[in-house]
């Protein structure tokens with residue numbers, strides 16, 4: 001297993017925390033000098049904050065760990081391609097590298113849909129980007145969450161129907 005894959009596994013562990021909290025399972029770790037300095041998992045529902053993506057929380061934690069908003073020498077690992085908001089934050093925080101799992105052709109802003117990290121004309125920071133690391137495992141984590149959510153919704157509807165029938169027969 002490569003070093004990138006090892007750190008992506010740690011990002012997947014963060015995503016698992018999101019899944020346990022009934023959040024879309026996206027996770028992120030920030031690594032400097034071969035060591036994890038910050039972690040984050042998607043907490044949009046938990047915090048009722050649409051900006052609480054895994055990357056945003058991990059970047060804020062990394063800035064606190066480094067004591068600077070510049071994340072020079074850092075690599076950001078995230079299980080899904082960052083959205084435009086998170087890619088914008090990455091440009092501002094200036095990590096050296098961004099490594100993601102699942103590419104996102106509909107909403108990804110690191111080359112999937114658009115590319116804010118290597119745009120023309122360029123923004124004020126370019127990151128080296130590597131996508132598709134443990135993509136299959138990250139995708140399975142994502143899809144199993146949505147499968148379970150769909151099954152739960154179906155079960156809820158079935159119960160509602162049953163309760164509706166009970167009420168009608170009373």
Ligand SMILES: [Zn+2]
Nearest residue numbers: 053082083086
């Ligand atoms: Zn995002």
